[in-house]
């Protein structure tokens with residue numbers, strides 16, 4: 001099917017991720033956690049095609065036509081060529097597709113449809129892997145037979161373990177993952193698998209009263225409410241596909257009351273956090289073992305890559321000592337187990353975006369290439385050097401009595 005023109009959905013960020021649009025006869029699985037905005041996204045794509053004069057079909061197995069209408073009202077005018085079919089049976093969906101020959105069909109969701117329309121079809125446990133797979137196979141066959149691009153919506157839980165979407169990945173042409181924190185406005189759309197284009201692109205959306213709007217400048221959303229000068233905050237530049245996100249990483253420490261201090265991470269890799277804390281414990285005099293450490297990446301994004309290690313180390317050290325990290329500084333670097341700061345992928349891209357966001361200083365690995373014009377780049381070999389440069393620790397490396405840092409926590 002390579003070479004066949006894709007049909008743009010008209011939702012720019014979705015088309016960016018799809019490398020143009022939906023290919024005729026292709027099947028796309030849109031997975032995401034409950035409430036993340038899957039139905040909103042597909043409805044916007046359908047509405048956009050309908051507005052362009054195409055006949056499109058929404059098979060709504062979860063919501064009644066009335067509920068779909070209410071969402072549509074929130075999104076604005078929905079033109080007449082959007083057909084809403086509130087059915088749960090694949091047979092009925094196939095009949096409607098054969099009947100109306102739409103340009104695009106969306107099934108919302110794959111977990112709530114059944115293969116036939118008889119009672120026997122409903123006997124398998126609702127949402128069971130076998131049933132979901134059976135329905136998906138029928139819908140894939142339908143797409144190939146009719147050449148109608150088909151989008152299947154699928155619910156995924158945080159660990160991706162819910163019956164369904166994961167088991168379908170090999171059946172479909174494209175797997176899109178819609179991610180973000182339900183409690184934040186930013187949403188990321190990424191292609192986990194794409195038979196018709198690269199998978200590096202991500203789409204950024206902001207959920208609002210009028211639905212999902214494309215986000216051109218994520219920094220405004222991610223750095224908007226920052227409190228510069230507050231101890232425990234550091235800025236880091238992370239890569240998401242081909243986009244660079246400059247975001248704040250925060251740490252809070254409190255004196256631990258247990259033998260095993262707590263370590264919590266939101267948007268960070270807990271294993272990497274534990275490693276970075278172990279490095280701080282071993283290579284500095286910060287009393288890491290005495291404190292519970294809570295870390296979070298603001299805005300609901302993930303900074304699980306090693307490039308965030310240095311920023312984690314700085315944020316935790318800042319939280320312990322009470323010394324703020326300078327507000328105009330961005331930190332990028334992997335921290336190795338011997339305390340060394342290591343090179344990371346695409347550093348120039350990260351620094352360019354940081355400079356664009358107004359950051360004028362960067363702390364980076366020794367071997368880093370030159371930074372962008374106007375940015376003062378501080379190169380460090382080790383975490384200890386980085387902390388010393390920023391006055392985040394009194395004794396680096398360990399040379400004298402332990403626990404003598406001048407921080408507010410231990411004062």
Ligand SMILES: Nc1ncnc2c1ncn2[C@@H]1O[C@H](COP(=O)(O)OP(=O)(O)OP(=O)(O)O)[C@@H](O)[C@H]1O
Nearest residue numbers: 033034035036037038039040041182207208209210
């Ligand atoms: N008026 C509104 N203003 C802002 N955001 C809204 C509004 N109404 C709904 N939302 C957002 O839309 C989300 C629901 O979107 P949607 O129904 O598309 O998600 P979904 O992934 O299809 O969920 P489900 O798993 O229930 O099918 C809500 O969690 C909320 O964040």
Ligand SMILES: [Mg+2]
Nearest residue numbers: 038039040108
């Ligand atoms: Mg939904």
